[in-house]
Structure formats: structure tokens, C-alpha cells
Amino acid sequence: MSSEDLKPRVKELIVRQLKLDVDPASIKDDAPLFGDADGGLGLDSIDALELVLGLEKEFGIKVQDEEVGVKAFASVNALCEFIRAKAA
Amino acid sequence: MTDAPRVRVALVTGASRGIGRAVGERLAADGYHAVLTYRADAAGAEAAVEAIRAAGGSGEAVKCDVTSAADITALADRLDKEREGIDVLVNNAAVLKNGLFALMPDANWNLVMDTALGGTYRMTKAFVRGMLRRRWGRIVNVSSLAAFSGAAGQTNYSAAKGALVAFTKSLAAEVGPFGVTVNAVAPGFVETEMISFLGKEAREDFLKRVPVQRFGRPEDIAPFVSFLCTDGAAYLTGQTVRVDGGFVG
Numbered sequence: 027m028s029s030e031d032l033k034p035r036v037k038e039l040i041v042r043q044l045k046l047d048v049d050p051a052s053i054k055d056d057a058p059l060f061g062d063a064d065g066g067l068g069l070d071s072i073d074a075l076e077l078v079l080g081l082e083k084e085f086g087i088k089v090q091d092e093e094v095g096v097k098a099f100a101s102v103n104a105l106c107e108f109i110r111a112k113a114a
Numbered sequence: 115m116t117d118a119p120r121v122r123v124a125l126v127t128g129a130s131r132g133i134g135r136a137v138g139e140r141l142a143a144d145g146y147h148a149v150l151t152y153r154a155d156a157a158g159a160e161a162a163v164e165a166i167r168a169a170g171g172s173g174e175a176v177k178c179d180v181t182s183a184a185d186i187t188a189l190a191d192r193l194d195k196e197r198e199g200i201d202v203l204v205n206n207a208a209v210l211k212n213g214l215f216a217l218m219p220d221a222n223w224n225l226v227m228d229t230a231l232g233g234t235y236r237m238t239k240a241f242v243r244g245m246l247r248r249r250w251g252r253i254v255n256v257s258s259l260a261a262f263s264g265a266a267g268q269t270n271y272s273a274a275k276g277a278l279v280a281f282t283k284s285l286a287a288e289v290g291p292f293g294v295t296v297n298a299v300a301p302g303f304v305e306t307e308m309i310s311f312l313g314k315e316a317r318e319d320f321l322k323r324v325p326v327q328r329f330g331r332p333e334d335i336a337p338f339v340s341f342l343c344t345d346g347a348a349y350l351t352g353q354t355v356r357v358d359g360g361f362v363g
Contacts, residue, residue, distance in 0.1 A: 072291060079247050 032106045035084075040102075043080035044073050055102045074099060087112045121172065123193065123200040124343065125149040127180050127237060128207030130158030132306030133256065136332030137204055138162055140340045142171035146202060149193065151178040153207070180207045180233030181225075190240040199244025202343045205234040206256040208274070210308055215269040226270040231277050242289065251294035252343040255282050259302040259358045275300070279354045286352030295351035297342050302358025304330035326359035 037050035040059070046067070058066035060074065069077075077099060078089045087109060089095050098108035124141040128134040129150035139162060142148035148166060150173060152159040159175035166173035178185045193200055208230040211222035234255055245251025258275040260268050278298055286296040303309055303320055309329075312320075321327060335357055341347055 072288075075246070075288075075292075079243070082243075082247065 032109060033102060036102055036105050036109070039080050039084050040067075040077065043076050044069065053102060057101055059099055059101055059105075081109070085109055085113070120198065121145075121147050122202065123147045123149060123197050124202035124204065125151065125193070125200045125237075125241070126204040126206055127151045127178070127233065128153075129162060130155035130175075132308060133301060133304060133332045133335050134204070134206040135159075135162045136336040137206065137339045138173065139166055139169075139171075140336035141202065141204075141343065142166040142173045143169060144340055144343070145171075146343075147197070148173040149176055149200070150174070151176050151180070151189070151207070153177070153179045180237055181228050183236060186236050186240050193241075194244065199248070200241050201245065201248070201250060202252040202254070203237060203241050203245075204254045204256065204339060205230075205237055205278075207233050208256070208258075208271075208308075210268075210271055212267040212271070212311075214267060218270065223270045227274050230271075230274040231281075234278060234281065238285070242294070245294045246289060246292045249293040251289070251292070252347075253285070253289075253294065253296040254339050254342050255296070255298040257282075257298040257300040257354055259300055259356065259361055261300055261354075262356065263361070263363060282354060283352045290351055293348070295342070295348065297351060298354040299335060299338055299342075300354055300356040300358065301335050302330055302356070302361045304332060304335060306332060323363045324359040324361050328359065330357070330359060 033055060034050065037053045040046065040053065041048060041050045053067065054065065060066070060069045062068060074095055078095060081087045081089060089098065098104055124146035126134050126138040126141065126148065129138040130152035135158065138148045138150040148171065150159050150162055152175065156175065156177065163173045163175045176189060178189050180186065209226060211226050213222060238253060255278045257278045258271070260272040261276040261279050264272060282296050282298040289296060302324070338355065338357055342350065
């Protein structure tokens with residue numbers, strides 16, 4: 027799966043699963059998804075759980091526990107890398 | 115072939131006898147496919163399933179030691195494949211290893227904690243995601259009067275059952291947004307094998323403090339668990355309710 031296909035899919039997943047009122051295309055590839063960082067989405071731990079569920083449903087990927095999640099969910103780029111690694 | 119609507123699944127641990135069995139039979143009567151797990155008492159669990167089927171319900175008995183991560187993983191994988199996971203989880207499995215704390219062997223502390231509390235942790239972890247995914251679930255933890263009453267000889271059991279009360283509140287806060295409720299029922303002295311060791315004097319002492327003036331029966335506990343698992347109980351979560359005949363003390 028090319029990164030060009032994956033990034034828009036991931037951004038759409040984020041907006042859809044978390045019911046965000048933003049245009050998926052406006053999410054920067056390397057913006058921090060969680061926490062209060064500038065330019066980030068400011069998601070919280072419940073959002074993280076929703077993303078885990080979304081990943082399972084959309085990509086069939088199981089996130090075992092929080093240790094994996096924190097790294098994998100740092101940004102859209104990190105998430106794409108995680109998905110590609112799991113699909114390999 | 116038309117797709118029949120999915121039947122909701124209720125899993126009860128420690129369901130070969132006592133409260134677990136009564137809850138399993140009641141949930142089956144409510145229309146759930148009841149999965150009754152047992153550690154060693156296959157005959158008891160099979161008898162419960164027989165009774166369920168005789169009454170026109172659906173059920174199965176499964177050997178699963180709640181202290182075994184391997185048993186639980188295997189069961190969760192199978193139920194995920196066969197039934198898309200479960201909808202109701204009743205964490206009932208527990209053992210007693212009473213004794214004075216100052217003389218308690220490590221093994222007695224560990225086993226009691228690992229069965230009631232550890233078992234609840236492992237089972238709930240294995241099955242909660244399916245409930246979150248489907249945005250509907252009922253988790254009922256069986257606590258005990260021991261969580262509140264502080265009887266001598268039960269430090270391990272009281273610690274484990276008390277922990278379940280706190281766990282219930284915390285987990286309820288996390289999964290509330292997903293349509294999953296988490297509650298606990300704290301039975302008093304219920305006439306099952308677990309209290310068969312009580313002597314005449316202990317029984318009389320106990321009855322003096324029970325306004326309803328009798329020991330409980332498994333049938334006194336099952337209806338409340340049944341209610342918690344209905345759609346109607348969707349706004350009730352994080353609670354522990356004592357069903358103990360009004361025990362004073």
C-alpha cells in the first residue's frame with residue numbers, strides 16, 4: 027500500500043472515527059495528534075481508544091496495549107508507518 | 115439463506131454452581147446465549163446447560179481457569195470467531211481461603227486475589243474491546259458483603275472483593291462513552307457451597323443481623339444481575355449494590 031494512498035485514508039479515518047469538524051486534507055502529516063502541542067489536534071485518551079477501534083475495523087490491525095499506541099499514534103506519519111509495518 | 119439477527123452472548127465465570135449458575139440460567143432465560151465457564155466442575159456446568167436447554171434456551175459449558183491467560187485467550191479467540199465476541203460478562207469466579215492474616219501462607223493470599231481480582235482483570239481485558247467496538251456491553255462484577263463488613267479470617271477475600279468495587283467505578287468512567295455499563299453486586303451470605311463450612315453458631319450470629327431473617331439464595335441475586343444487563347439499565351453504571359437481606363454491621 028503506497029504512502030500516497032495511505033495518508034488520506036488515515037486522515038479520513040481520524041476525522042470520521044472521532045467525529046472531528048475539520049477537513050481531513052487540512053491535517054498536517056507530522057502534526058502531533060495528542061496533547062496540547064501547537065498545531066496539533068489536541069486529542070485525548072478516549073480519542074486514542076476510538077482510534078484503536080477504528081484501526082481494527084478499517085485495517086484489521088490490533089493494537090495490543092498502550093505502550094505500542096503512544097509511539098504509533100504520535101502523528102499521521104507515525105500512524106502510516108505503524109500500519110505499513112503491521113501489514114508487512 | 116437469510117441472515118438471522120445476532121443473538122447476544124452472556125459469559126458467566128464460575129458458573130458450574132452457586133450464584134454463577136443461577137445467573138447463567140437466568141440470562142439464558144432472558145434470551146442470551148449463555149456461556150458458562152468452570153475450572154474443574156464439568157458435571158455441574160453441563161447440568162446447568164442441560165437445564166437451560168430443557169427450558170428452551172441456548173447455552174454452552176466451557177472449561178476455563180480464570181487464572182490462566184492461555185485459557186482465556188483461547189476462549190476469547192473462539193468466541194470472537196464464532197459469535198463476534200460477547201455482550202455481557204459476569205465476573206463471578208472466586209475462591210475462599212480463609213484464615214488469620216498473621217498465619218496466612220503466601221499461596222492463600224495469591225490464589226484468592228488472582229482468582230477474583232486477577233481473573234476479573236484478565237477476562238474483562240480479553241472481552242471489553244468487542245463491547246466497545248459494538249458500542250454495547252454489560253459488565254457485572256460479583257463483589258461481596260466482605261468488601262464492606264470486615265470479618266476476621268477474610269483479609270484476602272475482603273481485599274479482592276473490595277478491589278472489585280473500586281475497579282468497577284473506574285472502568286465505568288472509561289467505557290461509559292461507548293455504551294458499556296460496569297456495575298457490581300455484593301451478595302451477603304448466600305446458601306451455596308461457598309458458605310457450607312459455617313458452623314451453627316456463626317449462622318445464628320449472622321441471622322441476628324439480617325432483617326430479612328434468612329440466608330440468601332442464588333435466586334435472590336440473579337434477578338438483579340439480569341436487570342443490570344437489560345437495555346433499560348443503560349443509565350446505571352459504576353455502582354455496587356449490596357443484596358444482603360439488609361445486613362446490619
